[in-house]
Amino acid sequence: MTNLTTTTVPAPRAAVLDDAHVGDIRGALGTIRLDDTAPRKGLSAKLKTLLAIVGPGLIVMVGDNDAGAFGTYTQAGQNYGTRLLWTLLLLVPVLYVNQEMVLRLGAVTGVGHARLILERFGKFWGAFSVIDLFLLNALTIVTEFIGVSLAVTYLGLPKTASVLVAAAVVIAAASTGSFRRFERTAIFLCIGSLLLVPIYFLVHPATSQMAHDFTVPGMPHGAKLSDVMLLIIAIVGTTVAPWQLFFQQSYVIDKRITPRFMRYEKADLWIGIVIVVIGAAAMMGFTAATFAGTKSAGSFTDAAGIAHGLQTHAGKVAGVLFAVALLDASIIGASAVSLSTAYAVGDVLGMKHSLHRGVKGAKGFYAIFAGLVLTAATIVLIPGSPLGLLTEGVQTLAGVLLPSASVFLLLLCNDHAVLGPWVNGRWTNAFTSVVVAVLVTLSVILTASVLFPGLTSAAILDIMAVCGTAGLLALGYAEARRYRKGWARTGRPVDRTGKDNWRMPPLSELPAPRISTGRKIGLTALRTYLLIAMVLVIIRIVQLALGH
Template identity: 85%
Template sequence: MPQTLPPTGDREAVMTDLSTTATAPPASALRTAVLDDAHVGDIRGALGTIKLDDTAPRRGLSAKLKTLLAIVGPGLIVMVGDNDAGAFGTYSQAGQNYGTSLLWTLLLLIPVLYVNQEMVLRLGAVTGVGHARLILERFGKFWGAFSVIDLFLLNALTIVTEFIGITLAVGYLGLPKAPSVLLAAAIVVVAASTGSFRRFERTAILLCAGSLLLIPVYFIAHPSTGRMAHDFVVPGMPHGSQLSDVMLLIIAIVGTTVAPWQLFFQQSYVIDKRITPRFMRYEKADLWLGIVIVVIGAAAMMGFCAAAFGGHGEFGHFTDSGHVAAGLEKYAGKTAGVLFAVALLDASVIGACAVSLSTAYAIGDVMGLKHSLHRGIKGAKGFYAVFAGLILTAAIIVIIPGSPLGLLTEGVQTLAGVLLPSASVFLLLLCNDRTVLGPWVNGRAMNAFTSIVVAVLVTLSVILTAAVLFPGITSTAILDTMAVCGVAGILALGYAETRRRRKGWALAGPVDRMDKENWRMPPLDQLPQPVISTGRKVGLAALRTYLLAAMILVIVRIVQLALGH
């Protein structure tokens, strides 16, 4: 590995000086911005080890396979963790209410999943600094605080939905609710707080394997393979359904598949695993493995729900994942119901673990706390306090009689959709910051695609906010909103290009990507202050205004619903 920081020592020893130019210095002189010295050292993955001083080239299939096994983990865990309790509900609802007609959304989401996660993977490996801390350093205190606060609130609600999934699963399996929830919470806390990164990752990968239980359910229900293949590649809308309801479900699928917590978790976990740019190709392979598994799981849920409920009275009347398990038992057999419930329990546990860790990592990064799974509880008290506090609070909320669990689930999906554009905007800006990524910055093709993705996410966010405020929103209103957002985006792009030509600004020159495997971001206090153009300031101010207004309006609406208004 090219990085040569000492494996132990204080923070000052880690944050040593480095020239801020994008030209890679000799490897022997390289220093980085890594904030916790536990993030430097041997890679001790669940399935293998790579020594810090192991710089030998990987030649031959055996050597490459061993390296891949040692690297596997971040991409797999973040993707499988995304198929959590909320995803089970969303994909099951799509299958039970509309058959396999919305399978095509998964195909369209594959490049979005890859691009978003590849960018945070790059940021983590190259900078050694978490997502929230980079936002704080490059965009100021407001956005740094906003990113952590909204992540904390949204993640806290998301963890509650994970424990709601646990109650639905154990309820179907006939297990007592309160003891099961508390036991699950204890297992999650213990699994992450042993002070051994490898032990945690082995547990997490074992839980990832549990998601494969959805595959036998698919074969038991035996949906039409030909129909699924057609609907996967040919976009279409369900016949005889309200367009507004279908579009809101599509937005929910996007929101549950591309969640803000994923960006923060993946970047911090890559750093904690001590992965450097040298192993970027292997980590991308790990990411693709996770994407394949998450898409297979989502497609399986849509498929077996369509097959089990099609032609029966429950078709088109989704309630929750617990009723899905009961319906599978009714129409596909007891084994199918049990496997689905166990997979739901497994998904809820790994989801709670990953979402909690993303919050603990972000807070530790911003507040300067020790934040690594390589440390025991004594070595990172604040980190583990945040993690355990979120888990236990969510568990207690779920077992309190009368808690508005259904409303909390709806609120999470809504807030995730509202806040996702801001996360994507900052991700795109950071990946074009040459001071931060040097030779690893985005190319033009990546920027063009990501800009389109961000525009689509902003549009979906606006529609979702409008749908919460006006539950009776019509299909015409949704289409009109999409048209207005599209015109606004084109006008903004035209204005930016006109201003560039009028001012005579040249596009950024070519990036020297030579020897990029040895390049790491300099220490944060060595980075020059970013120069933010007037247009970007206006855009960020508009985004800030929209997010604050949308969050307040959505929260007010949720409170009104909770009070029965």
């Protein structure tokens, strides 16, 4: 394929699996032709380029402020006021680093996340990544249509017809064979998420208190540590979800973004992060201000209850805006999560998988996408479906599976055959390793809390201590190995020569990955933990569904 650079050196062969992923960038807000190699000079040229690139980062971030997030953030607000706002600030660098790594993988390799895991770590992990993504995403899409049903019920619309119309809108927006048309729809929905801001001003929480709690970490006074920890885990799980990694990488590829436009895509990512944090903070803020000191504080168990509570205490307009924002978030969430699944399955099975193709040109891709959406909508409409339990199950499984997604992301971004001069630097690795360690700890706490509902604060602190000790031992082993190999003395610098023109070669030309003994032990331990945790969590959820 032709590389978008100004150099006269021929671009290397790339590993792009679907030829529809090569060509002009046709974004919602602009076009960049494949043969447009002119340098971007001047503010106007740079702005036009940014507008053409905007989309992947914005959609993946706003899509994660979905129906599940509405429930989690409003629960935090009504239960603990704005005392947990600081978690959002701490999550900003986590969001950026994780998503920057996957957009780099997408732009440089041209191959989706699931396929790279399959190629570099073997069939077991490739199958595991797709199967757990499929299962978790299917449940997540159900929660999106639960959000649709709650929103339309509050607005007085017929539930069955409205859910089916929402499903039709999601499928139709992606099935036209026009990438630009889908992205325009998605960005319109992203703008709709800003409806949360007027609610904030209608309720007008104390700005000084919001600013303090956003920047100064603290725990709610008099609250049970175990309850607070589980809510923090829910906030992390709803803000940093596994599907984001698969969606962002594949969407960057489908939009035909190459390394040349990396800094514009990073700007797009920051725009998305700012919007998602504003929305999350607004929800915590206006629920805290609305229900503080009232008898209804902490009594709402779903988003529809929050809408009714807002109507009672802040007026009809606030309730309607919240319901419309929930409907908007649920639709964009369903679209993004369904696409992440269809992209991953198409990538692994070698099917055509691009929004540039119509239904006839990518039948399997669209069949998976539409099948997930219709199945989820149908489940929500079945009388007696355990919708609340499904929502809880999604959050639990997301928390359990998130560490594995982050581990493979880190390993892929240190694979020189995959990223060459684009591999992680030392500080990115150090930060991401700390994030993975924290996610593993939170995952273990979450799994234990599901299996033992009466988990005490002391038990949670013990789990944190054990995980911290294990992390220090692993770090000590890694450092000892670095010194033994001589890496500590040399600093093992990364050769960035030819970075701007480097693309991953075809998968068949990649050398076999070298997996050290320590890495094999670590992956085996991770595999064992995930299998045991998933089985135990699913058994527990089934027991709850059966009333045991």
